[in-house]
Amino acid sequence: MNKEFLVESMSHGAYAIATDSESGKKIFVENACPGDVLDLEIYDERKDFSFAHISEVLTESDLREEDPKCKLHKICGSCQWQHVKYDEQLNFKKKNLIDLLKQNQVDLSLVGDLDGNVSITGLDEPWHYRNKVIYPVSSVKSTGRVLAGYYKRKSNELINIKYCPIQYSIFDEIIDRLKELCTEYTISDPLMRHMLLRASHDQSEVLISFIVRGKLLDKKQRAAIRTIFEKIYSEYEQIKVCTLNINDDSTNVILGPETELIVGERDFIYDQIKNVTVKISTSSFFQINNKQFCNILNAFEGHTENIKPHKVLDAYAGLGSISLNLAKDLPETQFYAFEINSSAVTDALENIKENNLTNLNFMEASAEEYFQSHDKEFDLIILNPPRKGCTNKVLDALMRRKELKDILYLSCNPATLARDIKYLEKKSNFRVQSIKAFDMFPHSFHLETLVKLTR
Ligand SMILES: C[S@@+](CC[C@H](N)C(=O)[O-])C[C@H]1O[C@@H](n2cnc3c(N)ncnc32)[C@H](O)[C@@H]1O
Incomplete structure (x- = not known):
């Protein structure tokens, strides 16, 4: 048996x-x-x-889930939880977050009843939420047909994706046409590593980028890429920008340092995030799910209303999505922000001008450099690091700031969040006061969490 x-x-x-x-x-x-x-x-x-x-x-x-929307959900590396009913996904994400904090022995006494006081916000319509797609590219050896899609789980085998229910619907059609054009003009791997598309929330603005190995790019291929871009640009009025990104790196970092505008009048698209207009260029980080990010911004506003800070630092600020919105809402408060990626900083400076903000100062710096060389005092620091979390050097610097009362830590990785909180807690008197989770990535196991730490 x-x-x-x-x-x-x-x-x-x-x-x-x-x-x-x-x-x-x-x-x-x-x-x-x-x-x-x-x-x-x-x-x-x-x-x-x-x-x-x-x-x-x-x-x-x-x-x-009785009828998962995607036929490929059992093998595709992008969604891992599509077979579980959406409300249950939320319950399991919340449970895993609480378990992880407990396993790391984080002091949760100020939060009180965890079941009642830790919230998770889902989406009413948890589909077509991704505003950016990056597909690796390959081709069929015998026919030259160009393929693009996600990798199979735990494999380098590409799944040629024609329909993906978690991304903006405009991408499917444009990517299909790009594959046809790339096949016609023989633009594929190993020259082309990835194709990247991003779009504004209303899908009226689309940016396309081909990420290529510069070492393999000759004049003929450059001309072919220009032709592909010119054709697609003329076919879709939503396409505003076509860029070429050169990446000769042998690591798995997707974007290289150089981006060149090939077709289009500008090298960024416009989007609206809550009350501000943002310009987004090829390699700037921008939150993947506009709707859920607006919920997160509301939660930030709830916190800043309560604590009435005078000076706020937005660390790891990207192109400024958080501080632009808060600075607009709180004109009396002085905001400072820094970010390591120079293209995001350029976007941020433009975004400050575009939104007529005089209370937000933005600079290019790494968190490690910033805290070493700046001693400006802040009542509130916002941390929104990448998945790997903050380095101990940054956390040590935060603890030394006697004037600092509160930290709002927004994280896309509960494991490094729990690790960093435990470190702060062990070495200082910062304690977790509230925890709000947001389902930024429905149907995957990923979770975004906003934690308020207070002294
Ligand atoms: C999760 S994103 C957050 C961006 C921004 N807060 C937002 O909501 O759009 C993390 C950002 O940190 C930046 N970054 C990564 N390592 C950094 C470091 N050591 N110092 C400063 N910024 C860093 C990345 O370029 C990225 O823009």
């Missing part, structure tokens, strides 16, 4: 978790849903846990 395994929870990753009732070992299973009873085939057995494939679903969980 087959052995039965009951799936108990979702991991903070691509797997659901079952427990082997005999050994007590955790088993990680892809495409399984809590509540499923499964027959499993173990394919990787480690000392404390195992990985398994589903051999047979013996009883299907009520928490399973």
Whole structure:
């Protein structure tokens, strides 16, 4: 008789978790849903846990989504949780966040009842939310047909994607046409590494960039790329910008340092984020989900209203999405911001002008440099680092600032968030006061969290 395994929870990753009732070992299973009873085939057995494939679903969980929108959801590396009902995704994300904070022994006493006081905000319509897509490019050796899409999970095999329900719908059609044109003009890998598209929230402005290896780019290919861009630019009035980004790096960093405008009157698109207009260029970071980011900005505003800060620092500020909005709302407050990426800083400076703000000072710096060389006093510091979180050097510098009362830490990675909070807590008297989670990335395991730390 087959052995039965009951799936108990979702991991903070691509797997659901079952427990082997005999050994007590955790088993990680892809495409399984809590509540499923499964027959499993173990394919990787480690000392404390195992990985398994589903051999047979013996009883299907009520928490399973009956009709996932994407046919590729079981293999595509982009969504890992589409097979779980959306409301249940939110419950598991919240549970995982709280578990992670507890595992890191973060002091949550000021938050009080975690179930009641830690909120998670989902989306009413959790589809077509991604305003940017970056597809690796490949081609069929025998025919030269150009393919673009996401990689299969844990593999370098490309899935040629024609329809993706989590990204803006305008991208599917444009990408299809780009693939046709790239096939016609033989522009593919190894010259072209990725195609990038980003669009404004109303999809009236689209930017396209081809990310290529400069070492392999000759005159003929450059001319072919220009022709492709000219054609697509003339076919879609929404396309405003076509750029070429050169990346000769051998790492997995997608964008290279040089971007060149090939077709278009400007090298950025306009978007609106809450009350401000923003210019976004090819390589600037911009939050992927406008709707959910507006909810996050509302939460920031709720906090700043309560604490009435006089001087605020926006650290890791990107092109200024957070501080531009707060500076507009709080004209009496002085805002300072810094960012390491020079193209985002250029966008930010333009955005300050565009929105007539006189209370926001923006500069190019790394967090490590900034805190070493600037001793301006702040009542509130906003931290929004990349996935890897803050370095200890930055956290140490924050703790030394005696005048600093509050930190608002917005994180896209609960693991590094918990690590950084624990570090601050161990070495200073900062404590977590509130936790609000936002589902910025529906159908994936990722989660955005805003934590207020106070002294
Ligand atoms: C998660 S994004 C946040 C951007 C911005 N707060 C927003 O909401 O659009 C993180 C930003 O930190 C920048 N960054 C990465 N490492 C940095 C560092 N060491 N110092 C300063 N900025 C850094 C990245 O370029 C990116 O723009």
